[in-house]
Amino acid sequence: MKNILGYYLMPHPPIVIPEVGKGEEKKIDRTFNACNEIGLEIANLKPETIVIITPHGAMFSDAIAISDEERITGDLRNFGVSSVKMDFAMDREFNENLNHICQLDGISTATVGSALLKKYDYKFQLDHGAIVPLYFVNRHYNEYKIVHITYSLLGEMNLYRFGMNLRKTAEKLGRKIVIIASGDLSHKLKEEGPYSYSPYGEKFDAQFLEFLHNGDVSSLFNMNKTMVEEAAQCGLNSVYILIGAMEGKNFKGDLLSYEGTFGVGYGVMKFKRGEEDSSALNLLIKLKKEKTKKKLDSGNPYTKLARESLYFYFSHGGRMKDITNLPNELLKEKHGVFVSLKKFGSLRGCIGTIAPTTNSVGEEIIKNAIEAALNDPRFETVKEDELEDIDISVDVLMDAVKASREELNPKIYGVIVTKGYRRGLLLPDIEGVNTVEEQLSIACSKAGIDDNEDYEIEKFEVVRYKEGE
Known part of the structure; x- marks a missing residue:
């Protein structure tokens, strides 16, 4: 019996929900319709449990978080609409078995509840990365429990193996599930988007969707690191887990829609696991060894x-x-x-x-x-x-030279600020530092210099070398 009934990639823009968009959602109606199509398909499949993988829950640097209490609730009040709310029973048996299998496999996971999150000043709740995709499911079907996963930055191999353990857990319990990887693509498609425009954004989205359409795991794991970083996306790690759950067979992706109207890429895709035996895991292990050797050679x-x-x-x-x-x-x-x-x-x-x-x-x-x-x-x-x-x-x-504020450019020049024995440095082209004022403020903070003090400014150029370039 097939335990995983469906595999999906869904975006999570709150604006696609009519109560939030207030008409703006019509500008991304293809995204709305594609998400609704997936909701209808899941309703017909009637899963017992939906596994939702999100980038916007409580994230830990050293462990994949598995939300674990009897119930979990959430709403979209942070986006101006508290009336869109959800309340789910959690599949705690699935959580327990998944966590156990991962620990035996050496994959770092943590079951997360209210008590733990309170220590980090974080509330146990559904995030919009889960609420938006599940909104389209609940329009047609709500007889399911959920498993709520927030990925960690443990590396693509560990995320892939975690996905394999989702399959093992479903098979062990005989649980009928679907898996939704929640994630938006590049946030840098337009200057008026949430981040400044980067040509890497369009390249990332095109390659990402092409590789998924073709079931090309090797290329997906071998994407240019600079392009991935510059694209400012949040879907790749969710997808690593999703395709890990399809390990052992080939797969193909069916792109239902793609839009970048608001400067962010929204891709909606469903996947079909094939009949042909295909172990991507062995290939990925080989690729990792080759990458390490290449770095040295x-x-x-x-x-x-x-x-x-x-x-x-x-x-x-x-x-x-x-x-x-x-x-x-x-x-x-x-x-x-x-x-x-x-x-x-x-x-x-x-x-x-x-x-x-x-x-x-x-x-x-x-x-x-x-x-x-x-x-x-x-x-x-x-x-x-x-x-x-x-x-x-x-x-x-390169050698630093004295400079005025007018001569600075945080994308081109690093800066050194000096006041007596206090000295602070900031390298150029740092993500999130876009203005001279921001650059100087951070450098002064490092040196313990008040922004209002008189201090000397020097600028310098940097030649940056990265592995693989």
């Missing part, structure tokens, strides 16, 4: 040296000394250097120097890479087995 010499220095440190317990074989640009030049470590897209460590403290850029990279891994006070020490999941970038700081 190729790429620019700056990030390659940073990575090699970390492997050397963990193998030998000290810094690399022999750097005679490095390119001249790393041996002959002296600059300040920042080394940043990101794990699954989130910062894992960053240490740098404003001015050179060693005899070469190469030595500066080696020193700061180890410092970023071991001594960034914001994070726990990086462990050796994390290195394959970490991406490295190296920023080489």
Whole structure:
């Protein structure tokens, strides 16, 4: 007997709901109609439980959250409409078994209730990432319990394996379920959208939907990291879990609608799991090993040296000394250097120097890479087995020059503010820092300088090197 009856990707714009949109929803009527079509289909399937995967619940950095109380409620009062409300019984038996299977599989999960969330000043409730898709189901059918999942930034492989465990749980319990991956696509499709326009937004949406339509898991997991980051989307991680639940067979996606009217991509898609045996998991494991090897064997010499220095440190317990074989640009030049470590897209460590403290850029990279891994006070020490999941970038700081406010540009220049012995630095092109005032304010805050004080300003350019570029 087939336990998973349907697989769906649905967006979650509150404006698509008439009570919120007040007529504006007619501008995305294809999205409305496609979501309604899925609602009707689910009503005909009559699942016992709906698993909803959302980016907007209580999210933990180190565990996938499984909401777990007898009931869960929520409404759209944050969007001006408290009359759109929901109250569901939760499938706690499913939650318990899912959590147990994940723990045995080494996937970090946490069952989350009111008491735990209260410690984080967070209310146990349905978020709009769940409410909007379920609104279209409830128009036609409401005889179901829910499993409410908020993904974590544990990496695509762990999310995929979590999806596999959804299937195992459904099969173990003999539970008839459907899975809805809630997520919007790029938020950067238009200047008047929620974020400034980026050409990466349209590229991401087109590739993402094409790969899903074709059931091309390899390409989906191998998308350009810069494009994914620049697209400002919230659907990819939900989909990693969704397609993990289809592991073992091929699949195809049927795109019901796509619209970007308000500057955000809304994709509605349903999936059919095929009959052909196809293990994407083995392919993904192979791809991961190839990516790790590529990081060491190729790429620019700056990030390659940073990575090699970390492997050397963990193998030998000290810094690399022999750097005679490095390119001249790393041996002959002296600059300040920042080394940043990101794990699954989130910062894992960053240490740098404003001015050179060693005899070469190469030595500066080696020193700061180890410092970023071991001594960034914001994070726990990086462990050796994390290195394959970490991406490295190296920023080489050109010489700073005095500047006025009018000469600054936060996208092009970094800034240094100085008042006596107090000094603060901010690198250029940081997400969320769009104005000179914001840049200076953050730099001053780092230095303990009041915004209203007189302070010296310097600007500098940065040459940024990323792995894979």
